[in-house]
Amino acid sequence: MQIARLSDQALELRHDGASPIVFPFLWLRDNCPTAFDPQTKERNFDLLSVPDDLKPASAETCDDELVITWPDGHVSRFEQSWLLAHQPGVPRPDAAALPRKIWRAADMPELPRFSGAEILADDRVLLDFLVTTQSLGLSLVDGLAPGQGLDVAQRIGFLRETNFGKVFDVVSKPDPNNLAYTAQALALHTDLANQEIPPGFQFLHCIANEAQGGGSVFADSFAIAEDLRETDPGAFRVLSTVALPFRFHDRAYDIRLRRPVITLRPDGRLDEIRYNAHLTDLIDLPADQLGTFYRAYRAFMKRTRDPAFVIALRLRGGEMVVFDNRRTLHGREAFNPATGFRHLQGCYVDRGEFESRIRVLDRRHDGASL
Amino acid sequence: MQIARLSDQALELRHDGASPIVFPFLWLRDNCPTAFDPQTKERNFDLLSVPDDLKPASAETCDDELVITWPDGHVSRFEQSWLLAHQPGVPRPDAAALPRKIWRAADMPELPRFSGAEILADDRVLLDFLVTTQSLGLSLVDGLAPGQGLDVAQRIGFLRETNFGKVFDVVSKPDPNNLAYTAQALALHTDLANQEIPPGFQFLHCIANEAQGGGSVFADSFAIAEDLRETDPGAFRVLSTVALPFRFHDRAYDIRLRRPVITLRPDGRLDEIRYNAHLTDLIDLPADQLGTFYRAYRAFMKRTRDPAFVIALRLRGGEMVVFDNRRTLHGREAFNPATGFRHLQGCYVDRGEFESRIRVLDRRHDGASL
Numbered sequence: 152m153q154i155a156r157l158s159d160q161a162l163e164l165r166h167d168g169a170s171p172i173v174f175p176f177l178w179l180r181d182n183c184p185t186a187f188d189p190q191t192k193e194r195n196f197d198l199l200s201v202p203d204d205l206k207p208a209s210a211e212t213c214d215d216e217l218v219i220t221w222p223d224g225h226v227s228r229f230e231q232s233w234l235l236a237h238q239p240g241v242p243r244p245d246a247a248a249l250p251r252k253i254w255r256a257a258d259m260p261e262l263p264r265f266s267g268a269e270i271l272a273d274d275r276v277l278l279d280f281l282v283t284t285q286s287l288g289l290s291l292v293d294g295l296a297p298g299q300g301l302d303v304a305q306r307i308g309f310l311r312e313t314n315f316g317k318v319f320d321v322v323s324k325p326d327p328n329n330l331a332y333t334a335q336a337l338a339l340h341t342d343l344a345n346q347e348i349p350p351g352f353q354f355l356h357c358i359a360n361e362a363q364g365g366g367s368v369f370a371d372s373f374a375i376a377e378d379l380r381e382t383d384p385g386a387f388r389v390l391s392t393v394a395l396p397f398r399f400h401d402r403a404y405d406i407r408l409r410r411p412v413i414t415l416r417p418d419g420r421l422d423e424i425r426y427n428a429h430l431t432d433l434i435d436l437p438a439d440q441l442g443t444f445y446r447a448y449r450a451f452m453k454r455t456r457d458p459a460f461v462i463a464l465r466l467r468g469g470e471m472v473v474f475d476n477r478r479t480l481h482g483r484e485a486f487n488p489a490t491g492f493r494h495l496q497g498c499y500v501d502r503g504e505f506e507s508r509i510r511v512l513d514r515r516h517d518g519a520s521l
Numbered sequence: 522m523q524i525a526r527l528s529d530q531a532l533e534l535r536h537d538g539a540s541p542i543v544f545p546f547l548w549l550r551d552n553c554p555t556a557f558d559p560q561t562k563e564r565n566f567d568l569l570s571v572p573d574d575l576k577p578a579s580a581e582t583c584d585d586e587l588v589i590t591w592p593d594g595h596v597s598r599f600e601q602s603w604l605l606a607h608q609p610g611v612p613r614p615d616a617a618a619l620p621r622k623i624w625r626a627a628d629m630p631e632l633p634r635f636s637g638a639e640i641l642a643d644d645r646v647l648l649d650f651l652v653t654t655q656s657l658g659l660s661l662v663d664g665l666a667p668g669q670g671l672d673v674a675q676r677i678g679f680l681r682e683t684n685f686g687k688v689f690d691v692v693s694k695p696d697p698n699n700l701a702y703t704a705q706a707l708a709l710h711t712d713l714a715n716q717e718i719p720p721g722f723q724f725l726h727c728i729a730n731e732a733q734g735g736g737s738v739f740a741d742s743f744a745i746a747e748d749l750r751e752t753d754p755g756a757f758r759v760l761s762t763v764a765l766p767f768r769f770h771d772r773a774y775d776i777r778l779r780r781p782v783i784t785l786r787p788d789g790r791l792d793e794i795r796y797n798a799h800l801t802d803l804i805d806l807p808a809d810q811l812g813t814f815y816r817a818y819r820a821f822m823k824r825t826r827d828p829a830f831v832i833a834l835r836l837r838g839g840e841m842v843v844f845d846n847r848r849t850l851h852g853r854e855a856f857n858p859a860t861g862f863r864h865l866q867g868c869y870v871d872r873g874e875f876e877s878r879i880r881v882l883d884r885r886h887d888g889a890s891l
Contacts, residue, residue, distance in 0.1 A: 160812055173808035177815045182803050192770060193700050193799035197708065198815075199822050240807035243766065245777065309682050314874070330563050338567065347873050348718045394787070396613065400562060405880035406873050407615065417764070429563035433552050437610035438543035442530055445547045445568075452569050503717050503776050504684070510775035 152212050152231045162210055164217065164234065172238050176205045179219060182237070183227035246513035247506035251478075252286045253374045256462050262291040262472070270303055277306055278512040280473075281505065284352065288475040289369055300356025300471045300496055308504025311350050313343060314404045321355070321495040323488045328401040330429055334362075334488045337429075339370055339455045339480035342499075344425035345397035345408050350499030353476040357466035361491030367472065368482045370461045372424040375454040376413050386447035391415055393444055396432040397425065407432070412451065423477035426451070455480060466495070477502070522582050522601045532580055534587065534604065542608050546575045549589060552607070553597035616883035617876035621848075622656045623744045626832050632661040632842070640673055647676055648882040650843075651875065654722065658845040659739055670726025670841045670866055678874025681720050683713060684774045691725070691865040693858045698771040700799055704732075704858045707799075709740055709825045709850035712869075714795035715767035715778050720869030723846040727836035731861030736854045740831045742794035743848055745824040746783050756817035761785055763814055767795065768802040777802070782821065793847035796821070825850060836865070847872070 155165040162179065163171035177198070180186070186196030207219045215231040237243075263283050269276040270292060284290040292303055301318060304310060310317045315329070324332040331337065343349045380387040391413035398407045416422045436444055454460055466472065474481060476499065486493050525535040532549065533541035547568070550556070556566030577589045585601040607613075633653050639646040640662060654660040662673055671688060674680060680687045685699070694702040701707065713719045750757040761783035768777045784792045806814055824830055836842065844851060846869065856863050 161808065175808060175811045175815070178804060178808075178811050188700060191697055191700050191703075191799075194801060195700065195705070195799065198798065198819065199826065203816070203819065237803055237805075238808075239805065239811055242805045243768075243777075243802065247777075309684075312679050312682060314679075314877075327561055330558060330561050330565065333561075335565070347871070398613075400880075403881065404874075404877045405884075406877045407617075407880075408873070428568065429561075429565065431564060432613065433607055434548060435607075435609065435612045438531065438545060438548075438608075441545045441548055441609055445545070445551075446573070449568060449573065456569065501717070503778070504774075507684075507774045507776045510770075510777075511773065514775075 152215065152217070152234075154210060154212055154217075157207075157210065159204075159206075162207070162217075162219075164212075166231070166235065172234070174234070174239065176207065177201070178239060179227060179229070180205060180221065183225075184229070184233075185225075185227065245510070247285070247509040249282060249286050249509075251288070251373065253377060254287060254371045255374050255459055256370075257459070259287075259289075259462050262289060262464070263287065264291045264293060267292045267295040267299055267303060267471070271299070271306065274512055278509065281307065281509050281512070284473050284475070285505065285509065288371060288373070288479040290473050292471045292473060293469060295356055295469050295471055297356075297358050297496075300354055301498055303471065303473075304354045304498050304500050307352075307500045307508045309500075311499040311501045313346070313350060313499070314399070314406060317498060319497045321497055322493065323486075329399075334364075334486050336485040337482045339368060339461070339482040340427040340429065341372070341425055341478075341480060342427070342476050343399070343430070344410075344427040345399045345406050345430045347408055348501070349423070349425065350476050351502035352473060352500050352505050353481070354471055354473050354498050354500070355466075355481075356471040356496045357468055358494040358496055359468050359492045360466050360495075362486040362488055362493040363490040364484045365486030365493045366463055366465045366484045368461055368463050368484075369472070369474065370455055370480045371478065372426060372455075372480050373421050373478055375451065375460055376421055376424060378454060378460075379451060383447075383450050386450040387413065389443055389447035390451055393436065393440070393447075395425075396435055397427070397430050398432040399430055412448070421478075424480075425477075426455070426480060475502075522585065522587070522604075524580060524582055524587075527577075527580065529574075529576075532577070532587075532589075534582075536601070536605065542604070544604070544609065546577065547571070548609060549597060549599070550575055550591065553595075554599070554603075555595075555597065615880070617655070617879040619652060619655050619879075621658070621743065623747060624657060624741045625744050625829055626740075627829070629657075629659075629832050632659060632834070633657065634661045634663060637662045637665040637669055637673060637841070641669070641676065644882055648879065651677065651879050651882070654843050654845070655875070655879065658741060658743070658849040660843050662841045662843060663839060665726055665839050665841055667726075667728050667866075670724055671868055673841065673843075674724045674868050674870050677722075677870050677878045679870075681869040681871045683716070683720060683869070684769070684776060687868060689867045691867055692863065693856075699769075704734075704856050706855040707852045709738060709831070709852040710797040710799065711742070711795055711848075711850060712797070712846050713769070713800070714780070714797040715769045715776050715800045717778055718871070719793070719795065720846050721872035722843060722870050722875050723851070724841055724843050724868050724870070725836075725851075726841040726866045727838055728864040728866055729838050729862045730836050730865075732856040732858055732863040733860040734854045735856030735863045736833055736835045737842065738831055738833050738852045738854075739842070739844065740825055740850045741848065742796060742825075742850050743791050745821065745830055746791055746794060748824060748830075749821060753817075753820050756820040757783065759813055759817035760821055763806065763810070763817075765795075766802040766805055767797065767800050769800055782818070791848075794850075795847075796825070796850060845872075
């Protein structure tokens, strides 16, 4: 490793005959190993303590180290391997940045199935379960006694609280404040589309499912959205730009948000889907936009009824479905509460904690090093 | 109110000689009063149960009512007052959609001050406190016994849990996982910029502040961002488009996110600021973007040190600052733990619950009607 050039703003390093790697001086100072607190690992360097036109007093390579002395006397030492791994333009590797496997019904003859006991006992099974659930957006855990569904969720992280509590019991109730708490059918939907961030991963543990009816349905809304993007780009554009008003309100709450059905990442990839007719408020778009909107919205809706996208299954006591609530649509058939008891227990863990658990479980050699 | 015209897709109503109001047929059917569950108030009508080209079998006005009979026999009745209030293009009034009052130091010689006892006892004071805190992004509550800061927060909604728990105690600790838990100075920042949604409103209740040092500083980052937008639009554009890597990691967590410092709403207004050098990971932008980035970032940073924007105060035991953590920057001077005890107790309530409480307290006449 040699210094190839010192320009006004940057140092260029050459390694193994490859093209020089550019390291701006401000970057080197701001990311000096001493710029981070040794205990908390947080950056503790004040970037304004150096001038805009910061330049080294001296810079040299020595063995496998770059040593820079700054005008204020501070010395920064960078190991070659660190510089190569963290050079500008190279993002930190991320075990949780998993490619999403988009699926249609034919790709999912059965849900990937995991043993609850193994997830609870073995970190490697937990990691495998998390990676699968993150990639496909849907999996099934079995062999769970009542309460153990929550144990699985809490193996990952703390539970996301909402206005329905930390844990919710999906049973037919008197005086329901949500259609989930009736015996009615629920068309495919994502939960809590009215929240700034709808809950990330949902855990629905079937304690009992003895009533007539009450089967479950799922679909990958990303498959539906990608189909729309390809076959009906106008509808895709409307649904990814026109914000709908979502609202939940009862005696205690009135939570509202305006967002499109389809949210894209800056690079155009799908980030999340908000699809919940129950929580869609009166559509207040101007009348001259409603024709275009309804055409696009119905094009999406029709695909949520298309057997090419929808899978159906019947949960049994002890089974739990786990799914990305911001991607995987879920629904149920109506059931007859007079014919038997149906009880699902649900909770959520958000994407942040879910992905964090993948990263922490994936730490092997490099530990928590910066 | 008379029917002025029936087109292929819409009905036009004329009222009091004004221009006709257009009500598309699909909108009328989808928002028929019977389309909402009477108990949960959620939409329970299936939009795909009617055809794309839905048209009424008959439509008439009768007294102050529009009565439509649909081809399947369903009859929709709309009151004139409801149609005028909810016509397409007219958003639902929102008591929580408050204009933000952007402030500089000169606008804030003192924080708006509320009595903790009154907030806890009186809904009208609570609403006044919420509206002020929402508008300015910062207020002060006094007269609080230990624990009562949490009571105030929970008058608004449930607490937002994070990897630091639901309640955090800002004291100098051994083996800290966060610089807040040291005696070091903390430059102005927003908390948890590494979270997909950083916590909304922060409640920092001063239980004791007897050490030398430990004063508090605040600034309205929206004032800083608007100043940048006006005086240095290039820097504003960089900070609102270039996503930075944020990261917190300790033994239990590794939570990451990539976002710009400035997030705008679709209409260009400011939505939130993420500004936390401590949680900014190694800057991994390509080298040829770093010059532009550092110039813009330092322009923002310099304004966070400018007395025109920054206010300083010293919290006393029993006082609590409440601020919009996604807008109001907070920081502290270093303190000397050998000279006395300093203990702040903190918690968060997210924007969704905060705004919901404003709406629920504001319900007077119209209640929860649709």
